[in-house]
Amino acid sequence: MEQISLDREDLHFLRDMAKQQSIQYFNIRFASGQTTLFSLLNGISKSSNSGIGKGFSVQAYTNGGWGLAVGEEFTKASIESVFNKACKLAKFSAKFSKGNYEINPTSNNKIFHEIKQKIPLQSISLDEKMRFLLEIEKDAHIDSKIVSTHINYSDGESEKISYNNFDHFIRRKESGLLLNMQVIAKQNGKQEGYFLNKGGLGGYEILQKSQNIATETAKNALELLDAKPAKPGKFDIIMDPSLSGTFVHEAFGHAAEADGVIAGESILADKMKKKIGKDIVTIIDDGTIEDQFGFTPFDDEGINGQKTVIVKDGVLVGFMHNLETASKMGVEPTGNARAMNISSSPLVRMTNIYLKPGNATLDEMIEEVKNGLLCVGWNYGYCEITGQFMFKMAKAYLIENGEKTQVIKDAAISGLTLSVLKRISMLSKDYEMDPGHCGKEGQSVSVGSGGPYTLIKDMVIGGQ
Amino acid sequence: MGELNFFDPNYFVSMYEKISKKLDKYNEIKQYEMYSSSGKQTSISYEEGFIKKAFHKHSSGLGLRIIGLNGKEGMTFTSDYSDSAIDRIVKDGRIMMRVSTENPDFKNLANPSKKYNSVEGIYDPEIDNLNLEDIKDIINPIFDLKKKEFAPHSLSGNFSSSINSVYIFNSNGINQNEKKSYININSEISLLGDSGFPSSGFSWQSESHLNNLIVEDVAEKSYQMALRGLNKISVETGKYPILLSPLAVAFFLIDPISKAVNSEAVQHQMSFLGDYLNKEIGAKSFTLIDDPYIPGKLSTTSFDCEGVATNPIKIIDKGVLNEFYYNSFTAGKEGIETNGHASRSHYASNVGISNHNLVMSEGKDNWEDILGGIKKGIYFDYTGDSPNYVTGDFSGLILTGCLIENGEITKSLSEALIGINLLDAFKRIETISKERIWIDEAYVPWVKLTNATISGRK
Numbered sequence: 001m002e003q004i005s006l007d008r009e010d011l012h013f014l015r016d017m018a019k020q021q022s023i024q025y026f027n028i029r030f031a032s033g034q035t036t037l038f039s040l041l042n043g044i045s046k047s048s049n050s051g052i053g054k055g056f057s058v059q060a061y062t063n064g065g066w067g068l069a070v071g072e073e074f075t076k077a078s079i080e081s082v083f084n085k086a087c088k089l090a091k092f093s094a095k096f097s098k099g100n101y102e103i104n105p106t107s108n109n110k111i112f113h114e115i116k117q118k119i120p121l122q123s124i125s126l127d128e129k130m131r132f133l134l135e136i137e138k139d140a141h142i143d144s145k146i147v148s149t150h151i152n153y154s155d156g157e158s159e160k161i162s163y164n165n166f167d168h169f170i171r172r173k174e175s176g177l178l179l180n181m182q183v184i185a186k187q188n189g190k191q192e193g194y195f196l197n198k199g200g201l202g203g204y205e206i207l208q209k210s211q212n213i214a215t216e217t218a219k220n221a222l223e224l225l226d227a228k229p230a231k232p233g234k235f236d237i238i239m240d241p242s243l244s245g246t247f248v249h250e251a252f253g254h255a256a257e258a259d260g261v262i263a264g265e266s267i268l269a270d271k272m273k274k275k276i277g278k279d280i281v282t283i284i285d286d287g288t289i290e291d292q293f294g295f296t297p298f299d300d301e302g303i304n305g306q307k308t309v310i311v312k313d314g315v316l317v318g319f320m321h322n323l324e325t326a327s328k329m330g331v332e333p334t335g336n337a338r339a340m341n342i343s344s345s346p347l348v349r350m351t352n353i354y355l356k357p358g359n360a361t362l363d364e365m366i367e368e369v370k371n372g373l374l375c376v377g378w379n380y381g382y383c384e385i386t387g388q389f390m391f392k393m394a395k396a397y398l399i400e401n402g403e404k405t406q407v408i409k410d411a412a413i414s415g416l417t418l419s420v421l422k423r424i425s426m427l428s429k430d431y432e433m434d435p436g437h438c439g440k441e442g443q444s445v446s447v448g449s450g451g452p453y454t455l456i457k458d459m460v461i462g463g464q
Numbered sequence: 465m466g467e468l469n470f471f472d473p474n475y476f477v478s479m480y481e482k483i484s485k486k487l488d489k490y491n492e493i494k495q496y497e498m499y500s501s502s503g504k505q506t507s508i509s510y511e512e513g514f515i516k517k518a519f520h521k522h523s524s525g526l527g528l529r530i531i532g533l534n535g536k537e538g539m540t541f542t543s544d545y546s547d548s549a550i551d552r553i554v555k556d557g558r559i560m561m562r563v564s565t566e567n568p569d570f571k572n573l574a575n576p577s578k579k580y581n582s583v584e585g586i587y588d589p590e591i592d593n594l595n596l597e598d599i600k601d602i603i604n605p606i607f608d609l610k611k612k613e614f615a616p617h618s619l620s621g622n623f624s625s626s627i628n629s630v631y632i633f634n635s636n637g638i639n640q641n642e643k644k645s646y647i648n649i650n651s652e653i654s655l656l657g658d659s660g661f662p663s664s665g666f667s668w669q670s671e672s673h674l675n676n677l678i679v680e681d682v683a684e685k686s687y688q689m690a691l692r693g694l695n696k697i698s699v700e701t702g703k704y705p706i707l708l709s710p711l712a713v714a715f716f717l718i719d720p721i722s723k724a725v726n727s728e729a730v731q732h733q734m735s736f737l738g739d740y741l742n743k744e745i746g747a748k749s750f751t752l753i754d755d756p757y758i759p760g761k762l763s764t765t766s767f768d769c770e771g772v773a774t775n776p777i778k779i780i781d782k783g784v785l786n787e788f789y790y791n792s793f794t795a796g797k798e799g800i801e802t803n804g805h806a807s808r809s810h811y812a813s814n815v816g817i818s819n820h821n822l823v824m825s826e827g828k829d830n831w832e833d834i835l836g837g838i839k840k841g842i843y844f845d846y847t848g849d850s851p852n853y854v855t856g857d858f859s860g861l862i863l864t865g866c867l868i869e870n871g872e873i874t875k876s877l878s879e880a881l882i883g884i885n886l887l888d889a890f891k892r893i894e895t896i897s898k899e900r901i902w903i904d905e906a907y908v909p910w911v912k913l914t915n916a917t918i919s920g921r922k
Contacts, residue, residue: 039814041732045564047814050556051541052549053525064514070521072543089518092596093508096515126563134565148732184733184854191733193854229857232883232919233701263511264618265654267662343521382848385618385654385664386693388878390849390861410857412849414879414919441509441622462859462881462919 002032002054004159006074008110008169013076014083018060018165021087025061025103025323026165027301028083030054030074031342033158036121038130040151043137048130057342058086061324063100065093070343104327106302108167113297115174117203121155124204129153132207139214140183145225146218147191148184153177155204162302170302176201176293176446178435181213185221192224192409194394195379199435201295201446220377223407224395230411230463236372236399237413237459238365241432243378243393244451248283248355249438250381251389251417253449256283256310256318257336257348258325260385267387267418271316277421280358283311285320287335287351292448293435294351301337301346308334310353314421322348340443347440355451358427365426365455367402373461374399375413387417412462420456428453470502470524473641476631479545483528484635486554492532493558495573497634499769500526501811507624508599513610518596525811530557535570537561541812571796574806576637577773585760588673591645592627599623605679606651609687616687617656623649630769638771646762647671649679651686657694663876665690665864670904672760689845689864696878699867699920705841706882706913707834707868712844713824713911714903716858720851720886721752722819725779725787727794729853736856736887740785746890749827752780754789756804756820763820763905770806774820777803783890789817822906827896831910834895836871842918843873844882856886862918877920884916892916 011028018026032054039046056079057070067089071082094100133151140149155177163169178199185192196217198210239247260266268276287296287305296305301323310318321329322337325348337346366374377394396408433450469475480498487496502524509517525543532538538561540553594602603623609616629643650668657663667685671677708716721737729735737745756765756774767773770792778786790798791806794817807818835843842865849860862880866873884892897910 040565041728043565044567044569045537047539048537048560048564049539049541049812049814050560051527051812052552052556053541053543053812055543057521064516066517068517068519070523085520089520089596093515093518096600098512098514098516126559130563130565148734150732150734182734186733189739191736191854193734193852229883230859232881232917234921263620265620265652343523345517345519380850384863385652386662388861388863390863390881392849392859410852410855410859410883412859412861412881412883414861414881416879460879460881460919460921462861462883462917464857464859464883464885464917 004030004032004074004161006030006161008163008167011163015165015167017080017083023060023062023087023090026058026086028056028058028163029300029342030056030161031158033156035154035156036126037154038133040133040137042149043134055342056082058083059345060086060090061103062090063094064097065090065095067093068345101328103323105166106164106168106323111170111298113170113172115201117175119204121157121175121177121203136214140218142215142218143222145185145187145222146183147186150182152180162300164302168302170298172298174201175203177206179207179210179213181217183217183221185225187225190225192221192227194220194224197435200291200293202291220395224409227395227407227409230396230408230461232463233461234458235461236369236455236457238369238372238374239454239456240376241430241450241452242434243375243391244355244454245434245449246378246381246391248451249350249353249447249449250383250391251420252283253285253350253353254383255387255417256320258319258321258329259348261319262325262328265385268316274316275314276316276418277311277314278424279314280427281311281314281421281424282356283353284309284356285336285350285353289352289448292352292433293446294448296335296338296351299335299337299346300339303333303335303337305335305351320348320350322346338445340445344443347443349440349445350438350447352433352448354433354449355427355454357429357431357452360426360428362428362430362453365428365453366399366404368426368455369399370401372399373397373408373411374404383417388414389417390414414460414462423457424454425457426455470504470522471629471643473631476500479526480633483550483554487530490558493530494533495531495635497529497573498526499808499811500524500631501628503626503628505624505626506594506599507622508603509622510603510606511620513607513616513619527811528553528557530561531570531573532561535567536564537567537570538564539814569797570793572792573634573636574638574770574772574792574802580766580773581757583757583759583764583766586642586644586672586764588645590674591625591647594625599625602679603649606683609653609683612687614655614691616653617662618654621649621651632769632771634771640767640771642765642767645672647674647677649677649682651682653686653690655690655694663690663693665693670762672762676760692866693876695875697867697875698878698922699880699918700922701919703915704918705838706916707838707841707843708911708913709843709845710901710903710908710910711846713908714906716847717889717911718752718822718824718906718908720853721779722822724853725789726817727788727790728817730788731794731797734854736854737785741788743785744783745785745887746780746783747893748783749825749896750780750783750890750893751778751825753778753823754820755823758821761821761905765820768804768806769808769815772802772804772806774804789819791815791817824900824908825896826898826900826909828898829895831897831899834897834910834912835868835873838868839870841868843868851886858886859883879921881919882916883919889913889916
């Protein structure tokens, strides 16, 4: 990986260029990184891939208009050229923008931050990584009904620099890995699959928490062979921590991103300081949790990651911000400006968002349910701006008169966010976070999401 | 590398020759392939009914596949074309090849095809020469929505134009390149009803030619969708006749088929269509053709991402599943020739498998007559959901849909989910309209299903 040798002094000239061109705000972001990917189908390499990349981008702002231009060479001439392009794009946007607003200054610190690797990724040979993957592939074959496996492993390291017109310079070193596994089981012509995903930021030590991924995935695939399709209709449901995390991320979190609020695309726009959920509902976005996938010590505008309380005891108390939205709304930025890569503009994004746990046990919650579902794991989910959401669960168990019974497959949950927040009736004291990726405006960033087991009354379940 | 070289085929010929010389020195390397892509993109995003951001970038990179003894394969990629970066990826490619497992199913990288059909209309110089002021004029009809009597509560979207070139070479003699143009516009709008509850609408259009873009239609469709959703209702859970709009046919019926006929998924028992080759899976009226030659369409191409010539194929013929999609690896595994469906989303990505343009059969009835024959049913317009590709089970939200009452589309649906196994859906195709429209790369009609299960709050 190519080290970025630039320092703050090397970029001071951009502040003069900005003044000359009447640019009110700019940031420049450099990145250099490398990645390794292995994909195995049934224990045979589908691909063994490694790559290197580097580049930088300039984002410029003037009179309500933004411009973003991208370059590759870290030379002064190249930086100047890309800077000028970004200024030209910003001036074009400004001509047709809604109107001017100021970007509030950030503190002009020089900061270095590195994500710690207890076991550095580079200290483990590629052969050893491949051996590990072949071992876990073997672990998946716990039954002759397991007919197929698919493993994807990726790790990467990068160095990033960001600098802005407030002379705020941050150098970051990041690293992490992801491991996911799909297992297919087949019996009497019926086939079922299950998928699990593990990962985090740091070094190879993350894999130590993933040793059981193969057996866990295989057991779930086998269990689904006996599953029945969900029955359609209304049920009380208990969402497990990963589904609670999906709910709080998809159905609520996106609506609390201030760019959507300003654009009139959020159901929370007129709800500040109002009661929107039951007293037991507290929702927090926390970029400071080090071992979670959304750990953001500094965001892509150089603002330090923070713990932002969004809902406290059922009352909406905050939104997530970048510099632009914080400036427009007259509040402090919350460290939520995140970009997929240097070719993308930092948008307001969640980091690690979770629903605060309660006091109940899972058994107590199951006892409360006469006719319902215990929903386990998530496949995907989304929410439209009206607050209508859908999550696809990995599997579920019927709950009949307080007893967990039959396993259920391929069920979808739908609801309206503001209505559902008022129907959350119990939260467990057990709580977990999951790694994941979130998409917004074509950009995918790593996030953490989680919560406790969550009992919600009267949800619509799709089935056959 | 200067941006001027990004679209110069000779530059990449030289690059391939340089890399070949380095790779040919190693006895352990049996075959190799270089896939390069270059692109330039300009986009403008709008928010609150005004332009907010303009973006421009050039990019280029190459991916290298290196094949060793017994099918061992390594891959590397870089966006840096300096000599040191090229040395680095050659070295890393050899390391990745050595680390990979042997693969007895690997037979050969792709061979040059005997004939490449020339295709028309994939590059529009007008798109290549668009400047920012031109784009502003193009997107103006979106902003005209602000003048509507029922003014938008929010109005946002994005316009994007791009030129992309690919250059594919391999040690078997493949040498292909292609330059394509692409434009996309989308409009997202919300309206506030009397109750203060928002209704959202969206629409988009993607084309290879500027002349085919009708921004007024995109704007109006998003507005009408939001307008229809102002008074949403819940439905009772039960079985209903379903009329699928072309949008729903594209995303609910056709897209899942195109993914399930991926031979890699079939070979690894990850496809719900894997056991149905040459079997009847749907109504006799149901035919689906993959056609890479239709002039000017998004997935029109004369070769796939391994440089193999493309050809039209019938995926489903009168209800019978006729063929799977192959790349050189999956075809070699079965001892057959690839049918030209290798795909790569990016120079850094692995070789996968995907479709070209998809054309579904037409029926005899006018779609409004089909609608007129439904006393009580569901008009299913769009879902953001995908089926379980292993089982074919589908359970997802009707994001935009309406109740059909006495042959007319009436109220919009809220919290309505549809559940059906796709194998059942194919068999329940009762009527297909004679009208068809393009949704991205799919040419699709309206389709009536006998019934499906709808879950609702009522």
